[in-house]
Amino acid sequence: MLPTELFREFIAKNSLFGHNDKILAAVSGGKDSVLMTHLLKTAGYNFGIAHCNFQLRGDEALADKAFVNNLASELNVPVHNIDFDTKKHAADEKVSIQMAARELRYQWFQQISRQHGYDVIALAHHQNDSIETILLNLTRGTGIAGLHGILPKNENQVRPLLFLSREEIDEIVQNNQLAYREDSSNSSTKYARNKIRLEVIPKLKELNPALEETFERNIEHFRGLEILLDQKLAELRKELITGDGDSIRIPVGKVKKLVPQRLLLYGLLDEFGFNESTVADIISCLDKHSGRTFESAGFILLLDRDDLVVSKKQIEPPAITINLGDHEAHYGNYRLSILHDDSPLIIKDNPMAVSIDTDLLIYPLTIRSWQQSDYFYPLGMKTRKKLSDFFIGLKIPLHQKKQVPLLVNGNGDIVWIGGFRPDNRYKVSTKTKKVTIFELYKL
Template structure:
């Protein structure tokens, strides 16, 4: 007899979906997903069937597709299917066949779900899949999140069979006489998951015949520990992460008080993509090596004096902007530059974002751009040339902000102005100046 009562109770306890929801059931044709479809039908839920043909097993894959099509027809539900060139995708994206299939499958499920208005996507994972996932995570290295296994609900993905073991599914399928397809690749031990399934877990079950029940009990404890940890980290984020524009500042003194420091600092930095290896290196330089920079895919972390500064990376330096004699304002990065021509030798004072320049020295077109290695100029008040990199150090410009400083360059290649910091000595207004050009930056 189908375990409809247990099925409905598990769905309700985990708030997976309700009879009012529209469900897209991912059905491969295998034992697990076929049982899920029959349970959804028997329980009276509103669902459709979705099937992916990965074109990896020739006629067998086509037969699986036809089987699921007929299953949908027999059940009187809508059927969605797609054919993938999995091998081509894997080659193009330099990923394994398994990862390629996973990426394409979930992307397509989302597309169908959005276009046809499905509320959730039902997947047929069971308790043994969870055990395999945890063992894989432990083998590869994982944080506490890797120990909670497969969650019953993750966004719009739901797994209503997690209350069943593989043996229970096999027993139900046999008792009900339900037909299904068998993927021959499931028996191959060349894949890590199958190796665990066929070689490792049977040995573990010899040591503990109630392995599934033991894992289920441990999973509850791991999930509760994760909830406690996340609650602690949420409180620390509110207390320690100070937002300054597009930057995040964290006091090093406060970091030194954390216990356990490594775990909590990793969780604080997790959203910014910094790895555990970076956290290990970071802890060794805290308070001792200001100026060290660490990078993740999207962020830069600077160890400043007394604080960490996290800022988003610019994907590329902003393109240089050309300025003609007729331009009165141009946009660059997060700035607008206004240009004013004046017949009187006016000198702008007390505004670091504005300068007066001897107009007769300008060679158009001018350029507004980011700094470059090798840039030099004559800072106002100095008679000698200075490297721009050294100037930034003397001005204590944080490393992560250097690329955002607008540099005004003359047509002859001279740097006229390091925007917001210093005019060039060679372009200042003098007693001989007859006409000035005023440049003013406005931060957007």
């Protein structure tokens, strides 16, 4: 007899789906997915079957496909099939065969769901799969999130067999004489997960025959700890983080008081792509190395004197040329208007515009970003100043420095730091006959 009531109870307890939902069941033909299919049928749910042929096992895979299609026909449910060129995808994307198969099937499941109006995708993972996942994560290194095992629900993916162990599934399939297909690759220990399943877990069960029940309790504890940590991090984000999604600040003084420091700072920076190793490096530099930067895939963290400043990486705009007679130019997120005037007009109280003595300009001019060796003579000063020091004085973060447009004369002199300060050598004076007015507009 099938455990249909337990199946329904687990689905209801974890809010996996309702009787009005349409379910796409991922079915390989193995014991687990076959049992899930029969349970969905006996419980009266509205579902269809999705089967993938990864074209890795020749005739065996074709026999799996035929079996699944026959099963769908017997149960009178729709079936969706696809054949993948898994080896080509792995080579093109430079990933392992296992990773390629995973990417292909999950992308296709989502595509089929959208096309045919399925509400959830049912996957036949069970308790032992969750144990294997935890052990794999521990072997490779993990945080608390890696200890909660496989979740019953993750967005539109549900796992309604997580209330059963592998041994229980074997017994139910045998007692109900359910036909299934055996995947020969499951017996190979060349895959890390198989090695854990076939060699590690049997040894652990010698120490604890009730391993599944113990892990089930542990997983509950880990999930509870994860919830507590998430709540604490939510409080810290409100308390410590200022700014928006493009640039945020976290006070260094408060970071130093975090306990446990590494765990909590990693939690705060994880969404920006910083790994635990980088977080450890950041902590080691908190009392020194102000101005040091750390990078993730999409963000830069600047260790300022008072704050950790996290900003989105910006693409440095390419330099552009301005020729004599040009009236407009575009640079990055700016539009530059160029006006030639016969009167020696001086622009005041508008940092986005500047008047320059026309006779001092050497064309073509250039607009480019800051370079490490840049210097200029700030308006009102007779001595030169490095732009890096000028930016530090204005507390301009590193990620913004590269976005500041610099107007450069044909002789290499910086004429104007757009939006901030002109060069004293090019100011309008009593000797000026004509001016050129440059005005920036943020797009």
